Amino acid sequence: MSQPFYLTTAISYVNAKPHVGHAYEFIVSDAICRYRRMQGRPVFFLSGVDEHSATVEKAAEEAGQHPRDYCDYMAEVFLNLHRLTGSSLSDFIRTSEPRHHDTTKELLRRAYAKGDIYKGHYEGWYCFSCEAFYLADDLLDGELCPVHKKKAEWRQEENYFFRLSRYAEAIKRHFEEHPDFNVPVMYRNEMLALLDRGLQDISISRSTTRWGITLPWDESNVSYVWFDALSNYLTGVGFLKDEALFNTYWPADVHVIGKDINRFHSVLWPAMLMSCDIALPKMVLVHGFVYHKGEKMSKTIGNIVDPVSLIEQYGRDPLRYFLLREIAFGQDGNYSEDALINRYNADLANDLGNLFSRVLAMIKKYREQRVPRTAGIDGAFQEVISKIRRAYVESMEQYAPHLALGAVWDLVSKANDYVQKQEPWALAKDPNKKDDLDRVLLNLAEALRAVAVMIHPFMPGTSEEMLKRLGFPLDGGFPLLKDLEHAGLCAGNTIDVGASLFPRIDKTK
Numbered sequence: 001m002s003q004p005f006y007l008t009t010a011i012s013y014v015n016a017k018p019h020v021g022h023a024y025e026f027i028v029s030d031a032i033c034r035y036r037r038m039q040g041r042p043v044f045f046l047s048g049v050d051e052h053s054a055t056v057e058k059a060a061e062e063a064g065q066h067p068r069d070y071c072d073y074m075a076e077v078f079l080n081l082h083r084l085t086g087s088s089l090s091d092f093i094r095t096s097e098p099r100h101h102d103t104t105k106e107l108l109r110r111a112y113a114k115g116d117i118y119k120g121h122y123e124g125w126y127c128f129s130c131e132a133f134y135l136a137d138d139l140l141d142g143e144l145c146p147v148h149k150k151k152a153e154w155r156q157e158e159n160y161f162f163r164l165s166r167y168a169e170a171i172k173r174h175f176e177e178h179p180d181f182n183v184p185v186m187y188r189n190e191m192l193a194l195l196d197r198g199l200q201d202i203s204i205s206r207s208t209t210r211w212g213i214t215l216p217w218d219e220s221n222v223s224y225v226w227f228d229a230l231s232n233y234l235t236g237v238g239f240l241k242d243e244a245l246f247n248t249y250w251p252a253d254v255h256v257i258g259k260d261i262n263r264f265h266s267v268l269w270p271a272m273l274m275s276c277d278i279a280l281p282k283m284v285l286v287h288g289f290v291y292h293k294g295e296k297m298s299k300t301i302g303n304i305v306d307p308v309s310l311i312e313q314y315g316r317d318p319l320r321y322f323l324l325r326e327i328a329f330g331q332d333g334n335y336s337e338d339a340l341i342n343r344y345n346a347d348l349a350n351d352l353g354n355l356f357s358r359v360l361a362m363i364k365k366y367r368e369q370r371v372p373r374t375a376g377i378d379g380a381f382q383e384v385i386s387k388i389r390r391a392y393v394e395s396m397e398q399y400a401p402h403l404a405l406g407a408v409w410d411l412v413s414k415a416n417d418y419v420q421k422q423e424p425w426a427l428a429k430d431p432n433k434k435d436d437l438d439r440v441l442l443n444l445a446e447a448l449r450a451v452a453v454m455i456h457p458f459m460p461g462t463s464e465e466m467l468k469r470l471g472f473p474l475d476g477g478f479p480l481l482k483d484l485e486h487a488g489l490c491a492g493n494t495i496d497v498g499a500s501l502f503p504r505i506d507k508t509k
Protein backbone atom coordinates (compact mmCIF):
# COMPACT_ATOMS: atom_id res chain seq x y z
CA MET A 1 0.00 0.00 0.00
CA SER A 2 1.14 3.56 -0.67
CA GLN A 3 2.57 5.43 2.26
CA PRO A 4 -0.08 7.29 4.27
CA PHE A 5 0.23 11.05 4.49
CA TYR A 6 -0.90 13.21 7.38
CA LEU A 7 -1.08 17.00 7.13
CA THR A 8 -2.37 19.53 9.63
CA THR A 9 -3.04 23.27 9.53
CA ALA A 10 -2.70 25.50 12.56
CA ILE A 11 -5.92 25.55 14.53
CA SER A 12 -7.36 29.05 14.34
CA TYR A 13 -8.20 31.26 17.26
CA VAL A 14 -11.87 32.02 17.20
CA ASN A 15 -11.63 35.50 18.67
CA ALA A 16 -12.29 37.12 15.30
CA LYS A 17 -13.66 36.14 11.92
CA PRO A 18 -11.22 34.51 9.49
CA HIS A 19 -9.43 36.70 6.97
CA VAL A 20 -7.73 35.96 3.68
CA GLY A 21 -4.56 34.85 5.57
CA HIS A 22 -6.49 31.98 7.12
CA ALA A 23 -7.95 31.13 3.74
CA TYR A 24 -4.44 31.05 2.29
CA GLU A 25 -3.28 28.53 4.87
CA PHE A 26 -6.34 26.32 4.24
CA ILE A 27 -5.84 26.50 0.48
CA VAL A 28 -2.11 25.75 0.52
CA SER A 29 -2.72 22.82 2.84
CA ASP A 30 -5.55 21.49 0.73
CA ALA A 31 -3.47 21.75 -2.43
CA ILE A 32 -0.71 19.65 -0.85
CA CYS A 33 -3.22 17.04 0.34
CA ARG A 34 -4.86 16.81 -3.06
CA TYR A 35 -1.49 16.39 -4.71
CA ARG A 36 -0.66 13.50 -2.35
CA ARG A 37 -4.01 11.89 -3.15
CA MET A 38 -3.21 12.16 -6.85
CA GLN A 39 -0.12 10.10 -6.09
CA GLY A 40 -2.46 7.43 -4.77
CA ARG A 41 -1.55 7.97 -1.11
CA PRO A 42 -4.12 7.69 1.68
CA VAL A 43 -4.34 11.18 3.15
CA PHE A 44 -5.54 12.51 6.49
CA PHE A 45 -6.09 16.25 6.43
CA LEU A 46 -6.80 17.91 9.77
CA SER A 47 -7.79 21.44 10.67
CA GLY A 48 -9.75 22.94 13.50
CA VAL A 49 -10.16 25.69 16.03
CA ASP A 50 -8.27 26.73 19.15
CA GLU A 51 -10.92 27.72 21.66
CA HIS A 52 -9.16 28.08 25.00
CA SER A 53 -7.44 31.41 25.05
CA ALA A 54 -7.71 34.70 26.86
CA THR A 55 -8.46 36.51 23.60
CA VAL A 56 -11.33 34.11 22.93
CA GLU A 57 -12.63 34.56 26.45
CA LYS A 58 -12.48 38.31 26.02
CA ALA A 59 -14.23 38.17 22.65
CA ALA A 60 -17.01 36.03 24.15
CA GLU A 61 -17.41 38.49 26.99
CA GLU A 62 -17.64 41.38 24.55
CA ALA A 63 -20.27 39.48 22.60
CA GLY A 64 -22.17 38.93 25.88
CA GLN A 65 -21.96 35.17 25.48
CA HIS A 66 -20.67 32.20 27.41
CA PRO A 67 -17.38 31.12 25.78
CA ARG A 68 -18.96 27.80 24.82
CA ASP A 69 -21.84 29.41 22.88
CA TYR A 70 -19.51 31.89 21.31
CA CYS A 71 -17.13 29.10 20.24
CA ASP A 72 -19.99 26.98 18.86
CA TYR A 73 -20.87 29.82 16.57
CA MET A 74 -17.31 30.68 15.56
CA ALA A 75 -16.30 27.05 14.96
CA GLU A 76 -19.07 26.94 12.37
CA VAL A 77 -17.78 30.15 10.77
CA PHE A 78 -14.31 28.62 10.32
CA LEU A 79 -15.65 25.28 9.17
CA ASN A 80 -17.76 27.12 6.64
CA LEU A 81 -14.68 28.84 5.26
CA HIS A 82 -13.15 25.42 4.75
CA ARG A 83 -16.25 24.38 2.81
CA LEU A 84 -16.12 27.51 0.70
CA THR A 85 -12.42 27.27 -0.06
CA GLY A 86 -12.85 23.62 -1.02
CA SER A 87 -10.81 21.97 1.76
CA SER A 88 -10.90 18.21 1.43
CA LEU A 89 -10.78 17.81 5.22
CA SER A 90 -10.73 14.44 6.94
CA ASP A 91 -11.67 15.92 10.30
CA PHE A 92 -12.18 19.26 11.98
CA ILE A 93 -11.18 19.43 15.61
CA ARG A 94 -12.31 21.74 18.37
CA THR A 95 -10.09 21.92 21.44
CA SER A 96 -13.17 22.02 23.67
CA GLU A 97 -14.15 18.47 22.65
CA PRO A 98 -13.88 15.72 25.30
CA ARG A 99 -11.61 13.65 23.06
CA HIS A 100 -9.15 16.50 23.08
CA HIS A 101 -9.36 17.07 26.83
CA ASP A 102 -8.29 13.45 27.25
CA THR A 103 -5.21 13.94 25.04
CA THR A 104 -4.11 17.11 26.76
CA LYS A 105 -4.53 15.64 30.23
CA GLU A 106 -2.53 12.58 29.24
CA LEU A 107 0.33 14.71 27.92
CA LEU A 108 0.30 16.84 31.05
CA ARG A 109 0.32 13.71 33.20
CA ARG A 110 3.26 12.25 31.29
CA ALA A 111 5.34 15.42 31.37
CA TYR A 112 4.53 15.89 35.07
CA ALA A 113 5.59 12.31 35.85
CA LYS A 114 8.87 12.98 34.03
CA GLY A 115 9.55 15.92 36.31
CA ASP A 116 9.21 18.36 33.42
CA ILE A 117 6.41 20.39 34.99
CA TYR A 118 6.91 22.35 38.20
CA LYS A 119 5.20 25.11 40.11
CA GLY A 120 7.05 28.35 39.90
CA HIS A 121 7.08 32.05 39.86
CA TYR A 122 7.71 33.89 36.67
CA GLU A 123 8.25 37.42 35.58
CA GLY A 124 8.69 38.56 32.06
CA TRP A 125 7.49 40.48 29.02
CA TYR A 126 4.16 39.17 27.84
CA CYS A 127 2.29 39.84 24.63
CA PHE A 128 -1.43 39.39 25.14
CA SER A 129 -2.13 38.79 21.45
CA CYS A 130 0.62 36.16 21.07
CA GLU A 131 -0.28 34.76 24.47
CA ALA A 132 3.41 34.28 25.03
CA PHE A 133 6.36 35.59 26.97
CA TYR A 134 9.30 37.21 25.24
CA LEU A 135 12.87 37.79 26.27
CA ALA A 136 13.81 41.46 26.51
CA ASP A 137 16.15 40.83 23.56
CA ASP A 138 13.29 39.68 21.36
CA LEU A 139 11.29 42.87 21.82
CA LEU A 140 11.47 45.83 19.47
CA ASP A 141 12.38 49.29 20.77
CA GLY A 142 9.82 50.57 23.23
CA GLU A 143 9.09 47.02 24.51
CA LEU A 144 6.98 46.24 21.48
CA CYS A 145 6.04 42.68 20.59
CA PRO A 146 7.93 41.71 17.41
CA VAL A 147 4.79 40.23 15.85
CA HIS A 148 2.00 42.60 16.85
CA LYS A 149 4.14 45.70 17.38
CA LYS A 150 2.03 46.31 20.48
CA LYS A 151 3.49 47.13 23.86
CA ALA A 152 4.32 43.99 25.80
CA GLU A 153 3.42 44.04 29.49
CA TRP A 154 5.57 43.02 32.42
CA ARG A 155 3.88 40.09 34.10
CA GLN A 156 4.43 38.18 37.28
CA GLU A 157 2.91 34.77 37.61
CA GLU A 158 2.60 31.95 40.06
CA ASN A 159 1.74 28.84 38.10
CA TYR A 160 3.06 25.73 36.43
CA PHE A 161 6.02 25.69 34.08
CA PHE A 162 7.29 23.28 31.50
CA ARG A 163 11.03 22.63 31.53
CA LEU A 164 11.65 23.67 27.96
CA SER A 165 15.24 24.57 28.84
CA ARG A 166 15.99 20.88 29.43
CA TYR A 167 15.39 20.07 25.75
CA ALA A 168 17.45 22.73 23.99
CA GLU A 169 20.34 20.41 23.16
CA ALA A 170 18.13 17.53 22.07
CA ILE A 171 16.13 19.80 19.78
CA LYS A 172 19.27 21.26 18.28
CA ARG A 173 20.49 17.75 17.55
CA HIS A 174 17.17 16.93 15.97
CA PHE A 175 17.48 19.97 13.70
CA GLU A 176 20.97 18.92 12.68
CA GLU A 177 20.00 15.34 11.98
CA HIS A 178 16.81 16.29 10.12
CA PRO A 179 17.52 19.17 7.74
CA ASP A 180 13.91 19.01 6.52
CA PHE A 181 12.37 19.25 9.95
CA ASN A 182 11.75 22.97 9.58
CA VAL A 183 11.43 24.49 6.11
CA PRO A 184 11.96 26.76 4.19
CA VAL A 185 15.53 27.20 5.32
CA MET A 186 15.24 30.86 6.39
CA TYR A 187 12.79 29.86 9.12
CA ARG A 188 15.00 26.96 10.16
CA ASN A 189 17.90 29.39 10.54
CA GLU A 190 15.79 31.62 12.77
CA MET A 191 15.08 28.67 15.02
CA LEU A 192 18.73 27.62 15.13
CA ALA A 193 19.64 31.14 16.24
CA LEU A 194 16.99 30.97 18.93
CA LEU A 195 18.26 27.59 20.11
CA ASP A 196 21.78 28.98 20.28
CA ARG A 197 20.61 31.68 22.66
CA GLY A 198 19.22 28.99 24.99
CA LEU A 199 15.64 28.29 25.99
CA GLN A 200 13.63 29.45 28.97
CA ASP A 201 11.04 27.35 30.72
CA ILE A 202 7.52 28.30 29.79
CA SER A 203 4.39 28.90 31.75
CA ILE A 204 1.69 26.39 30.85
CA SER A 205 -1.16 27.06 33.25
CA ARG A 206 -3.43 29.75 34.64
CA SER A 207 -5.43 29.96 37.81
CA THR A 208 -7.30 33.07 36.74
CA THR A 209 -9.58 31.44 34.20
CA ARG A 210 -11.92 28.45 34.19
CA TRP A 211 -12.28 28.26 30.40
CA GLY A 212 -9.84 25.50 29.61
CA ILE A 213 -8.60 22.04 30.49
CA THR A 214 -7.87 21.53 34.18
CA LEU A 215 -4.51 20.10 35.22
CA PRO A 216 -4.90 16.46 36.31
CA TRP A 217 -3.05 17.02 39.61
CA ASP A 218 -4.31 20.52 40.44
CA GLU A 219 -7.87 21.39 39.56
CA SER A 220 -7.34 25.03 40.46
CA ASN A 221 -5.27 25.55 37.30
CA VAL A 222 -6.19 25.17 33.65
CA SER A 223 -3.74 24.33 30.90
CA TYR A 224 -2.88 27.40 28.99
CA VAL A 225 -2.85 27.92 25.27
CA TRP A 226 0.03 26.10 23.60
CA PHE A 227 0.07 22.88 25.56
CA ASP A 228 -3.56 22.17 24.82
CA ALA A 229 -3.40 23.60 21.30
CA LEU A 230 -0.44 21.71 19.85
CA SER A 231 -1.75 18.43 21.21
CA ASN A 232 -4.72 18.67 18.83
CA TYR A 233 -2.49 17.13 16.18
CA LEU A 234 -2.48 13.90 18.20
CA THR A 235 -6.18 13.95 19.06
CA GLY A 236 -7.08 14.36 15.40
CA VAL A 237 -5.70 10.96 14.46
CA GLY A 238 -7.13 9.00 17.35
CA PHE A 239 -4.51 9.30 20.11
CA LEU A 240 -5.64 7.06 23.02
CA LYS A 241 -8.86 6.24 21.14
CA ASP A 242 -8.12 4.56 17.84
CA GLU A 243 -4.82 2.76 17.78
CA ALA A 244 -5.06 1.67 14.16
CA LEU A 245 -5.73 5.20 12.93
CA PHE A 246 -3.00 6.64 15.15
CA ASN A 247 -0.41 4.12 14.05
CA THR A 248 -1.30 4.73 10.42
CA TYR A 249 -0.88 8.49 10.51
CA TRP A 250 1.38 9.46 13.38
CA PRO A 251 4.02 10.91 13.18
CA ALA A 252 2.50 13.66 11.07
CA ASP A 253 4.17 14.30 7.74
CA VAL A 254 3.60 18.04 7.64
CA HIS A 255 2.39 20.72 10.03
CA VAL A 256 1.54 23.76 7.88
CA ILE A 257 1.78 27.00 9.86
CA GLY A 258 2.40 30.72 9.50
CA LYS A 259 5.76 32.25 10.34
CA ASP A 260 4.58 33.85 13.60
CA ILE A 261 4.07 30.50 15.34
CA ASN A 262 7.14 28.66 14.14
CA ARG A 263 8.92 28.57 17.47
CA PHE A 264 5.94 26.93 19.15
CA HIS A 265 5.88 24.21 16.51
CA SER A 266 9.58 23.72 15.89
CA VAL A 267 10.86 24.13 19.44
CA LEU A 268 8.14 23.76 22.07
CA TRP A 269 6.18 20.98 20.37
CA PRO A 270 9.17 18.66 19.86
CA ALA A 271 10.15 19.23 23.50
CA MET A 272 6.66 18.32 24.67
CA LEU A 273 6.68 15.19 22.54
CA MET A 274 10.14 14.18 23.74
CA SER A 275 8.99 14.63 27.31
CA CYS A 276 5.96 12.42 26.64
CA ASP A 277 7.92 9.79 24.67
CA ILE A 278 5.96 10.35 21.47
CA ALA A 279 7.55 10.40 18.02
CA LEU A 280 8.22 13.82 16.47
CA PRO A 281 6.46 15.07 13.33
CA LYS A 282 8.50 14.92 10.14
CA MET A 283 8.16 18.49 8.97
CA VAL A 284 7.04 21.93 10.07
CA LEU A 285 6.31 23.79 6.86
CA VAL A 286 6.17 27.55 7.29
CA HIS A 287 4.36 30.02 5.06
CA GLY A 288 4.65 33.78 5.04
CA PHE A 289 1.95 36.34 5.69
CA VAL A 290 -0.62 37.67 3.27
CA TYR A 291 -0.75 41.43 3.34
CA HIS A 292 -3.32 43.74 1.86
CA LYS A 293 -1.59 46.01 -0.63
CA GLY A 294 1.59 45.72 1.41
CA GLU A 295 -0.02 46.40 4.77
CA LYS A 296 -0.76 44.06 7.64
CA MET A 297 -4.50 43.50 7.91
CA SER A 298 -5.98 44.86 11.09
CA LYS A 299 -9.32 45.86 12.52
CA THR A 300 -7.98 49.29 13.45
CA ILE A 301 -6.82 50.08 9.91
CA GLY A 302 -10.05 48.54 8.61
CA ASN A 303 -8.30 46.71 5.77
CA ILE A 304 -9.22 43.14 6.60
CA VAL A 305 -9.94 41.13 3.47
CA ASP A 306 -12.92 38.84 3.86
CA PRO A 307 -12.34 35.62 1.89
CA VAL A 308 -16.05 34.78 1.86
CA SER A 309 -16.97 37.85 -0.15
CA LEU A 310 -14.02 37.27 -2.50
CA ILE A 311 -15.24 33.77 -3.21
CA GLU A 312 -18.78 35.03 -3.75
CA GLN A 313 -17.53 37.62 -6.19
CA TYR A 314 -14.75 35.84 -8.08
CA GLY A 315 -15.32 32.16 -7.39
CA ARG A 316 -13.44 29.60 -5.36
CA ASP A 317 -10.97 28.36 -7.96
CA PRO A 318 -9.84 31.82 -9.12
CA LEU A 319 -9.09 32.82 -5.51
CA ARG A 320 -7.20 29.58 -4.93
CA TYR A 321 -5.27 30.09 -8.14
CA PHE A 322 -4.43 33.68 -7.34
CA LEU A 323 -3.10 33.02 -3.84
CA LEU A 324 -1.11 29.94 -4.81
CA ARG A 325 0.39 31.51 -7.91
CA GLU A 326 0.99 35.03 -6.66
CA ILE A 327 2.69 34.16 -3.39
CA ALA A 328 6.10 32.49 -3.56
CA PHE A 329 5.64 29.85 -0.90
CA GLY A 330 7.45 30.74 2.32
CA GLN A 331 7.63 34.44 1.56
CA ASP A 332 5.16 37.15 2.43
CA GLY A 333 2.78 38.06 -0.33
CA ASN A 334 0.21 40.61 -1.25
CA TYR A 335 -3.44 40.57 -2.01
CA SER A 336 -5.10 43.33 -3.98
CA GLU A 337 -8.28 43.19 -5.97
CA ASP A 338 -6.52 44.64 -8.99
CA ALA A 339 -3.86 41.93 -8.98
CA LEU A 340 -6.56 39.26 -8.62
CA ILE A 341 -8.53 40.57 -11.60
CA ASN A 342 -5.37 40.91 -13.70
CA ARG A 343 -4.34 37.34 -13.05
CA TYR A 344 -7.88 36.15 -13.65
CA ASN A 345 -8.14 37.83 -17.02
CA ALA A 346 -4.60 37.08 -18.22
CA ASP A 347 -3.93 33.56 -16.93
CA LEU A 348 -7.38 32.06 -16.54
CA ALA A 349 -9.70 33.74 -19.05
CA ASN A 350 -7.10 34.34 -21.74
CA ASP A 351 -4.40 31.68 -21.57
CA LEU A 352 -6.23 28.67 -20.21
CA GLY A 353 -9.89 29.42 -20.89
CA ASN A 354 -9.37 30.41 -24.52
CA LEU A 355 -7.11 27.47 -25.25
CA PHE A 356 -9.64 25.06 -23.84
CA SER A 357 -12.63 26.53 -25.74
CA ARG A 358 -10.66 26.81 -28.92
CA VAL A 359 -9.40 23.25 -28.96
CA LEU A 360 -12.75 21.74 -28.02
CA ALA A 361 -14.52 23.89 -30.60
CA MET A 362 -12.13 22.61 -33.32
CA ILE A 363 -12.66 18.98 -32.29
CA LYS A 364 -16.38 19.60 -32.50
CA LYS A 365 -16.21 21.36 -35.83
CA TYR A 366 -13.71 19.18 -37.65
CA ARG A 367 -14.15 15.75 -36.02
CA GLU A 368 -17.78 15.54 -34.93
CA GLN A 369 -16.90 16.01 -31.27
CA ARG A 370 -14.57 13.02 -31.06
CA VAL A 371 -10.89 13.17 -30.28
CA PRO A 372 -9.21 11.49 -33.28
CA ARG A 373 -7.73 8.10 -32.45
CA THR A 374 -5.90 7.16 -35.60
CA ALA A 375 -3.01 9.45 -36.43
CA GLY A 376 -0.82 8.86 -33.38
CA ILE A 377 1.11 11.02 -31.06
CA ASP A 378 3.52 13.79 -31.89
CA GLY A 379 6.68 12.63 -30.08
CA ALA A 380 8.29 16.04 -29.74
CA PHE A 381 5.16 17.62 -28.29
CA GLN A 382 4.66 14.67 -25.93
CA GLU A 383 8.20 15.16 -24.70
CA VAL A 384 7.34 18.78 -23.88
CA ILE A 385 4.36 17.55 -21.83
CA SER A 386 6.49 14.96 -19.99
CA LYS A 387 9.21 17.45 -19.22
CA ILE A 388 6.72 19.88 -17.76
CA ARG A 389 5.11 17.10 -15.74
CA ARG A 390 8.51 16.29 -14.23
CA ALA A 391 9.15 19.95 -13.35
CA TYR A 392 5.70 20.09 -11.78
CA VAL A 393 6.33 17.00 -9.64
CA GLU A 394 9.70 18.31 -8.54
CA SER A 395 8.19 21.64 -7.45
CA MET A 396 5.36 19.94 -5.58
CA GLU A 397 7.83 17.65 -3.81
CA GLN A 398 9.71 20.76 -2.71
CA TYR A 399 6.51 22.37 -1.49
CA ALA A 400 6.72 25.14 -4.05
CA PRO A 401 3.15 25.30 -5.44
CA HIS A 402 3.83 28.65 -7.14
CA LEU A 403 6.57 27.01 -9.22
CA ALA A 404 4.37 24.01 -9.99
CA LEU A 405 1.72 26.38 -11.32
CA GLY A 406 4.39 28.19 -13.30
CA ALA A 407 5.26 24.87 -14.94
CA VAL A 408 1.63 24.18 -15.83
CA TRP A 409 1.26 27.61 -17.37
CA ASP A 410 4.38 26.96 -19.38
CA LEU A 411 2.50 24.03 -20.90
CA VAL A 412 -0.57 26.20 -21.50
CA SER A 413 1.54 28.70 -23.36
CA LYS A 414 3.38 25.99 -25.34
CA ALA A 415 0.00 24.54 -26.34
CA ASN A 416 -1.18 27.99 -27.44
CA ASP A 417 2.00 28.32 -29.54
CA TYR A 418 1.38 24.86 -30.98
CA VAL A 419 -2.07 25.93 -32.17
CA GLN A 420 -0.61 29.03 -33.81
CA LYS A 421 2.17 27.09 -35.47
CA GLN A 422 0.16 24.10 -36.69
CA GLU A 423 -2.80 26.18 -37.88
CA PRO A 424 -5.44 23.43 -37.60
CA TRP A 425 -7.92 25.65 -39.49
CA ALA A 426 -5.59 25.57 -42.51
CA LEU A 427 -5.04 21.80 -42.22
CA ALA A 428 -8.83 21.35 -42.18
CA LYS A 429 -9.10 22.92 -45.60
CA ASP A 430 -6.76 20.39 -47.22
CA PRO A 431 -8.08 16.79 -47.54
CA ASN A 432 -4.47 15.53 -47.87
CA LYS A 433 -3.70 16.82 -44.39
CA LYS A 434 -6.34 14.74 -42.66
CA ASP A 435 -3.77 12.74 -40.64
CA ASP A 436 -1.90 15.88 -39.67
CA LEU A 437 -5.07 17.46 -38.36
CA ASP A 438 -5.94 14.27 -36.43
CA ARG A 439 -2.54 14.28 -34.82
CA VAL A 440 -2.62 17.96 -33.90
CA LEU A 441 -6.07 17.71 -32.34
CA LEU A 442 -5.18 14.58 -30.38
CA ASN A 443 -2.03 16.21 -29.07
CA LEU A 444 -3.83 19.33 -28.01
CA ALA A 445 -6.49 17.27 -26.23
CA GLU A 446 -3.66 15.42 -24.47
CA ALA A 447 -2.03 18.67 -23.41
CA LEU A 448 -5.36 19.79 -21.97
CA ARG A 449 -5.74 16.49 -20.13
CA ALA A 450 -2.31 17.00 -18.58
CA VAL A 451 -3.20 20.55 -17.59
CA ALA A 452 -6.54 19.42 -16.15
CA VAL A 453 -4.89 16.77 -13.98
CA MET A 454 -2.03 18.98 -12.84
CA ILE A 455 -4.28 21.87 -11.79
CA HIS A 456 -6.41 19.58 -9.65
CA PRO A 457 -4.62 20.46 -6.38
CA PHE A 458 -5.07 24.16 -7.09
CA MET A 459 -8.41 24.39 -8.87
CA PRO A 460 -10.28 21.17 -8.16
CA GLY A 461 -13.59 22.33 -9.67
CA THR A 462 -12.00 23.51 -12.91
CA SER A 463 -9.95 20.34 -13.14
CA GLU A 464 -13.03 18.16 -12.75
CA GLU A 465 -14.98 20.22 -15.27
CA MET A 466 -12.19 20.09 -17.84
CA LEU A 467 -11.75 16.35 -17.42
CA LYS A 468 -15.48 15.78 -17.73
CA ARG A 469 -15.64 17.76 -20.97
CA LEU A 470 -12.66 15.81 -22.26
CA GLY A 471 -14.58 12.61 -21.61
CA PHE A 472 -13.15 11.59 -18.21
CA PRO A 473 -15.88 11.98 -15.60
CA LEU A 474 -14.36 11.76 -12.11
CA ASP A 475 -17.61 11.20 -10.24
CA GLY A 476 -16.21 12.82 -7.12
CA GLY A 477 -12.92 10.88 -7.24
CA PHE A 478 -9.41 12.16 -7.74
CA PRO A 479 -7.43 12.16 -10.96
CA LEU A 480 -4.23 10.13 -10.72
CA LEU A 481 -0.83 11.47 -11.63
CA LYS A 482 0.28 8.15 -13.01
CA ASP A 483 -2.34 8.43 -15.77
CA LEU A 484 -0.16 11.17 -17.23
CA GLU A 485 2.55 8.64 -17.92
CA HIS A 486 0.35 7.18 -20.65
CA ALA A 487 0.06 9.23 -23.80
CA GLY A 488 -3.05 9.12 -25.94
CA LEU A 489 -5.75 8.32 -23.37
CA CYS A 490 -8.03 10.97 -24.88
CA ALA A 491 -8.18 9.20 -28.25
CA GLY A 492 -11.74 8.32 -29.21
CA ASN A 493 -13.33 10.32 -26.36
CA THR A 494 -16.45 12.33 -27.06
CA ILE A 495 -15.92 15.87 -25.90
CA ASP A 496 -18.36 18.47 -24.68
CA VAL A 497 -17.59 22.07 -25.59
CA GLY A 498 -19.73 23.70 -22.87
CA ALA A 499 -19.63 27.29 -21.71
CA SER A 500 -16.53 29.41 -21.22
CA LEU A 501 -14.55 28.29 -18.13
CA PHE A 502 -13.59 31.81 -17.11
CA PRO A 503 -15.67 34.62 -18.62
CA ARG A 504 -13.58 37.79 -18.71
CA ILE A 505 -14.05 40.28 -15.92
CA ASP A 506 -14.70 43.79 -17.10
CA LYS A 507 -12.72 46.00 -14.74
CA THR A 508 -14.73 49.07 -15.58
CA LYS A 509 -17.93 47.57 -14.14
Ligand code: MSP
Pocket residue numbers: 009010011012013014020021022024025050229230231232256257258259260261288289290291297
Ligand atom coordinates in the same frame (compact mmCIF):
# COMPACT_ATOMS: atom_id res chain seq x y z
N1 MSP B 1 -4.30 29.22 17.57
C1 MSP B 1 -2.97 29.51 17.12
C2 MSP B 1 -2.35 28.32 16.44
C3 MSP B 1 -2.31 27.06 17.26
S1 MSP B 1 -1.71 25.72 16.32
C4 MSP B 1 -1.55 24.49 17.44
C5 MSP B 1 -3.00 30.67 16.12
N2 MSP B 1 -4.18 30.96 15.58
S2 MSP B 1 -4.43 32.17 14.53
O1 MSP B 1 -5.84 32.14 14.22
O2 MSP B 1 -3.89 33.39 15.04
O3 MSP B 1 -3.60 31.82 13.26
C6 MSP B 1 -3.92 30.65 12.51
C7 MSP B 1 -2.95 30.51 11.35
O4 MSP B 1 -3.14 31.59 10.44
C8 MSP B 1 -1.49 30.55 11.80
O5 MSP B 1 -0.72 29.61 11.09
C9 MSP B 1 -1.07 31.95 11.42
O6 MSP B 1 0.30 32.08 11.15
C10 MSP B 1 -1.88 32.17 10.17
N3 MSP B 1 -2.05 33.57 9.84
C11 MSP B 1 -2.56 34.56 10.63
N4 MSP B 1 -2.50 35.73 9.92
C12 MSP B 1 -1.98 35.53 8.71
C13 MSP B 1 -1.78 36.29 7.55
N5 MSP B 1 -2.04 37.58 7.49
N6 MSP B 1 -1.32 35.64 6.45
C14 MSP B 1 -1.11 34.30 6.42
N7 MSP B 1 -1.29 33.56 7.49
C15 MSP B 1 -1.59 34.16 8.68
O7 MSP B 1 -1.95 31.23 15.88
